[in-house]
Amino acid sequence: MLEVKQLVVAYGRVNAVKGISFNVEQGQIVTLLGTNGAGKSTTLRTISGLLTPVSGEMWFEGERLDGVAAHKVVEKGIAQSPEGRRLFRQMSVEDNLRLGAFSRKDAAGVRTDMDRIFDLFPVLGSRRTERAGLFSGGEQQMLAIGRAMMSRPRLLMLDEPSMGLSPIMMQLIMSTIRSLRDEGITILLVEQNAAAALKLSDKAYVLEVGQITLEGTGEQLLGDDRVKRAYLGED
Amino acid sequence: MNVIIPDDVKVRFRVPARIIGLVGCTLMIASIFMSWSYGHTVLDDVGYWGAPSPLQLYYAVLPVLGVLLLAVPLLGRGRLGRWAKLVAWNTSAKTCAIWSLAVTAVMIASIAIGLGGLVNVDPGGWVALAGALIAVASTLFLPDSPDPNLYRLKSPQWVQILAIVGVMAVLLFGAAYLLNFENADQFLTFGASVVGVVMVLRQFGIFSWLSIAAANNNRVLVTSAFVVAFAFPFTQNGSDANMSIASQVLIFAATALGLNIVVGLVGLLDLGYIAFLGAGAFTAAILSGSAFATIDWVPPFWLTVLIAGTVSSLLGLLIGAPTLRVSGDYLAIVTLAFGEIFRITMNNLDGNDGPNLTNGSNGISAIPDLNFFGFDFGKAHVIFGIDIGRFANYYWLMLVVIAIIIVVFMNLNYSRIGRGWVAIREDELAAEAMGVNTFALKLLAFAGGAFLAGVAGAVKAHYDVSVTPDQYVFLESAFLLAAVVLGGMGTVMGVLIGATILKLLPEKLRFFSDYRLLLFGLLMVIMMRFRPEGIIADERRQLEFHDEDDALAVEIQEEMRAKHVHLNPEPKEWDL
Ligand SMILES: Nc1ncnc2c1ncn2[C@@H]1O[C@H](COP(=O)(O)OP(=O)(O)OP(=O)(O)O)[C@@H](O)[C@H]1O
Numbered sequence: 001m002l003e004v005k006q007l008v009v010a011y012g013r014v015n016a017v018k019g020i021s022f023n024v025e026q027g028q029i030v031t032l033l034g035t036n037g038a039g040k041s042t043t044l045r046t047i048s049g050l051l052t053p054v055s056g057e058m059w060f061e062g063e064r065l066d067g068v069a070a071h072k073v074v075e076k077g078i079a080q081s082p083e084g085r086r087l088f089r090q091m092s093v094e095d096n097l098r099l100g101a102f103s104r105k106d107a108a109g110v111r112t113d114m115d116r117i118f119d120l121f122p123v124l125g126s127r128r129t130e131r132a133g134l135f136s137g138g139e140q141q142m143l144a145i146g147r148a149m150m151s152r153p154r155l156l157m158l159d160e161p162s163m164g165l166s167p168i169m170m171q172l173i174m175s176t177i178r179s180l181r182d183e184g185i186t187i188l189l190v191e192q193n194a195a196a197a198l199k200l201s202d203k204a205y206v207l208e209v210g211q212i213t214l215e216g217t218g219e220q221l222l223g224d225d226r227v228k229r230a231y232l233g234e235d
Numbered sequence: 236m237n238v239i240i241p242d243d244v245k246v247r248f249r250v251p252a253r254i255i256g257l258v259g260c261t262l263m264i265a266s267i268f269m270s271w272s273y274g275h276t277v278l279d280d281v282g283y284w285g286a287p288s289p290l291q292l293y294y295a296v297l298p299v300l301g302v303l304l305l306a307v308p309l310l311g312r313g314r315l316g317r318w319a320k321l322v323a324w325n326t327s328a329k330t331c332a333i334w335s336l337a338v339t340a341v342m343i344a345s346i347a348i349g350l351g352g353l354v355n356v357d358p359g360g361w362v363a364l365a366g367a368l369i370a371v372a373s374t375l376f377l378p379d380s381p382d383p384n385l386y387r388l389k390s391p392q393w394v395q396i397l398a399i400v401g402v403m404a405v406l407l408f409g410a411a412y413l414l415n416f417e418n419a420d421q422f423l424t425f426g427a428s429v430v431g432v433v434m435v436l437r438q439f440g441i442f443s444w445l446s447i448a449a450a451n452n453n454r455v456l457v458t459s460a461f462v463v464a465f466a467f468p469f470t471q472n473g474s475d476a477n478m479s480i481a482s483q484v485l486i487f488a489a490t491a492l493g494l495n496i497v498v499g500l501v502g503l504l505d506l507g508y509i510a511f512l513g514a515g516a517f518t519a520a521i522l523s524g525s526a527f528a529t530i531d532w533v534p535p536f537w538l539t540v541l542i543a544g545t546v547s548s549l550l551g552l553l554i555g556a557p558t559l560r561v562s563g564d565y566l567a568i569v570t571l572a573f574g575e576i577f578r579i580t581m582n583n584l585d586g587n588d589g590p591n592l593t594n595g596s597n598g599i600s601a602i603p604d605l606n607f608f609g610f611d612f613g614k615a616h617v618i619f620g621i622d623i624g625r626f627a628n629y630y631w632l633m634l635v636v637i638a639i640i641i642v643v644f645m646n647l648n649y650s651r652i653g654r655g656w657v658a659i660r661e662d663e664l665a666a667e668a669m670g671v672n673t674f675a676l677k678l679l680a681f682a683g684g685a686f687l688a689g690v691a692g693a694v695k696a697h698y699d700v701s702v703t704p705d706q707y708v709f710l711e712s713a714f715l716l717a718a719v720v721l722g723g724m725g726t727v728m729g730v731l732i733g734a735t736i737l738k739l740l741p742e743k744l745r746f747f748s749d750y751r752l753l754l755f756g757l758l759m760v761i762m763m764r765f766r767p768e769g770i771i772a773d774e775r776r777q778l779e780f781h782d783e784d785d786a787l788a789v790e791i792q793e794e795m796r797a798k799h800v801h802l803n804p805e806p807k808e809w810d811l
């Protein structure tokens with residue numbers, strides 16, 4: 001579904017992503033693992049069209065993706081819930097969701113999708129006119145995921161959705177991600193919490209200083225010694 | 236004040252504090268029957284014993300309000316029922332005392348400055364000052380009221396409509412009355428006491444009730460506001476002085492409303508907005524058929540307006556297209572430069588090297604008045620027996636223009652595009668990630684704002700009779716921006732108020748116009764410190780400015796609630 005080939009991305013003259021290649025298959029959960037500064041968020045931002053790659057290719061459903069403007073990427077069916085959530089804090093829950101659906105013209109469809117999000121996250125539904133900044137971290141993360149889903153993406157990219165959440169909240173988010181996958185949405189996940197993410201993943205890549213050093217199924221990586229040492233805190 | 240006087244002290248002393256406050260107010264009321272001034276050349280007839288002058292009567296309004304605010308809770312303790320909690324009695328009384336002191340100070344200062352020294356202040360002035368000081372000091376001992384809940388009051392719709400219409404009528408006659416003061420000291424005294432009464436009513440909770448009423452009867456509100464604005468020329472008895480100011484205010488306000496879209500909604504800092512007004516004005520002047528016009532084609536005015544708007548928005552596109560792709564600071568710098576380049580270009584399009592479009596620094600003068608279907612804007616017409624002069628004609632035209640701009644603004648604000656704009660203002664990158672075409676939307680706002688300025692400029696050209704490059708200098712851009720920021724970015728009401736204040740004060744107060752840069756600077760600094768969201772706050776904006784305080788605010792609220800319950804199981808006792 002998504003194919004990334006030899007992607008190089010730079011901030012100024014410093015390469016943050018140094019020629020990575022990976023695939024995301026339709027209907028799967030694919031995880032990017034990596035230490036801080038490895039280039040995970042940079043990769044997602046580039047796929048979203050927020051950054052322009054130096055070289056390399058990106059293909060989505062058989063169409064070329066690099067060079068496509070950010071708002072067109074959303075129209076093509078790729079949505080991102082960015083790192084740190086970046087909600088519109090002064091806007092109501094409803095307005096945040098409406099912004100997620102900015103690229104859509106079918107008002108009725110937007111309304112039913114909004115109701116679906118409220119079914120999925122009842123907290124949001126019961127406080128839909130309150131502004132986003134007043135919600136707790138976990139609730140904000142739900143809203144951020146909901147907002148990204150409002151564009152009806154076929155590929156949903158989540159950048160550290162469990163950041164700063166309690167274990168219970170994190171489990172809730174993880175099970176939500178799984179149920180989204182079961183509904184047929186393909187998911188590209190960036191996570192610090194390697195154990196939880198790998199258990200969920202069909203495929204995973206380890207990114208280190210801008211390069212992919214390891215790849216395999218979630219289970220394979222869970223059993224890998226290097227992963228155990230570096231990301232799971234085991235000896 | 237909470238810091239200085241502990242809450243339990245306030246609760247203990249509230250009854251004596253009210254009684255002493257009543258004494259202060261009574262002193263102020265008594266003072267209007269005394270002479271305030273030795274000479275008779277300042278204020279109005281404040282220098283007579285036993286005969287209050289009109290200004291003294293207005294002066295008494297605040298203390299009378301103070302008496303009511305202090306006496307009702309004192310006499311009605313235990314009998315007020317829910318009125319005890321619907322109204323912020325104590326805080327209103329405190330506001331009332333402080334504004335009484337301010338007005339007293341203004342009057343005494345007027346006398347002292349106008350006649351040369353404090354010796355010219357007669358006993359009346361001193362009695363009033365003493366009363367005001369007593370009132371302020373004693374009301375500081377009143378416990379703070381909880382926020383007024385007057386908006387909880389249910390009222391039949393006809394009462395609400397009547398209230399709105401009443402407010403509008405008061406506004407009309409108040410404005411007409413205020414404008415008729417020729418003297419700066421009278422203007423200031425009356426103005427200050429009007430502002431004081433408004434502030435007291437606000438504390439009292441009247442406005443929260445009114446704003447609910449207004450929201451329930453939006454149509455009535457908008458219609459009556461326009462009827463009132465439309466009726467204003469009839470209060471002027473054919474006099475041109477105020478109509479000239481009023482129409483200038485409207486032109487200024489229309490331009491500020493256009494700028495408000497760019498700055499207030501999208502958050503783009505445009506420092507050269509006046510150039511778009513100028514572009515519209517020059518376009519209209521060139522196509523006006525004046526003897527000095529450089530093009531010999533005179534289209535009908537509606538077409539001129541469209542051309543002027545288009546020329547301005549094309550300039551907007553020209554400036555915006557390269558700069559709006561990059562981050563915010565560049566736009567400010569480029570627009571600042573553009574404003575200057577525009578003025579210099581207009582100065583140089585005099586035919587010396589290149590085409591003659593503007594006659595250089597002489598500009599285009601003798602622009603004929605507008606003429607719609609035989610209605611000559613330059614001539615006075617008699618309507619209902621009142622002379623409606625040239626300025627009133629343009630005033631009405633600008634009113635129509637403003638109405639159109641407001642309708643456009645309102646529709647945009649609550650539309651998909653408006654939501655995109657606000658998202659850009661809040662977090663541009665997040666907006667982009669959500670699929671908002673940020674560049675296109677910013678360009679649209681920029682060019683659209685320029686279009687509105689061009690339209691206003693087209694009318695301004697005819698109103699001003701002559702258009703020269705020197706009318707469109709950076710300072711004017713700065714004042715427009717100041718009007719938007721002062722009034723409240725992103726709101727219609729606020730910007731109208733801001734524009735009125737900034738245009739009206741220099742016209743009415745000589746000393747204000749002499750020091751206008753200094754005073755505006757001071758005003759802006761004070762606003763930024765104490766009310767950065769402007770006079771009228773856009774909800775979303777206000778939250779932006781006080782964002783960090785969120786947790787703090789909730790915390791304080793919880794704490795106060797706990798304390799209230801702890802101190803007084805019966806909140807009623809605390810209130811009064
Ligand atoms: N806007 C920027 N300008 C310059 N350098 C940047 C910028 N954003 C990121 N970088 C650099 O690019 C590299 C990759 O950053 P990126 O944010 O992609 O890392 P990450 O894998 O998402 O890390 P984390 O787990 O901490 O979020 C880092 O070295 C970072 O310092």
Ligand SMILES: [Mg+2]
Pocket residue numbers: 040041042083159
């Ligand atoms: Mg990251």
